[in-house]
Amino acid sequence: MACKGNWVCFDCRVSTRRHTWKGITYYCPDTIGMEGDVKCQHCGSVMKFIGPTIRVPAKRKIKEWQQLREEILAFRQDYFRERRALMVEAVHEAKKNIEKLKRRPFNKEREKLIREYERNLAKYT
Numbered sequence: 001m002a003c004k005g006n007w008v009c010f011d012c013r014v015s016t017r018r019h020t021w022k023g024i025t026y027y028c029p030d031t032i033g034m035e036g037d038v039k040c041q042h043c044g045s046v047m048k049f050i051g052p053t054i055r056v057p058a059k060r061k062i063k064e065w066q067q068l069r070e071e072i073l074a075f076r077q078d079y080f081r082e083r084r085a086l087m088v089e090a091v092h093e094a095k096k097n098i099e100k101l102k103r104r105p106f107n108k109e110r111e112k113l114i115r116e117y118e119r120n121l122a123k124y125t
């Protein structure tokens, strides 16, 4: 199935299309606004991916371009802030659970669980 995604240059208000896959921005929201190896034909700067579904404004609609740029920036900030917050929460939860488990009498399965928690923690911290 052919699916094209838009890459945009906000400064020049131009876009270009490249192959992508349907649902990319649904399954990987962090791709919205990401940079890749697509360069703007006008200014040569790196273009930003906005996916297959976000509508590209007409070139003369300066306000819409400005709005889109701000929306995408805000989206990325929110998205990564949320992800960081979730990670911090997960680390906190894991540490709490390790403490809880360690306070209980020795048990092989529990030791295994603690090791698993600690392995996960090592990934985050």
Ligand SMILES: [Zn+2]
Residues within 6 Å of the ligand: 009, 010, 011, 012, 013, 040, 041, 042, 043, 044, 045
């Ligand atoms: Zn450009």
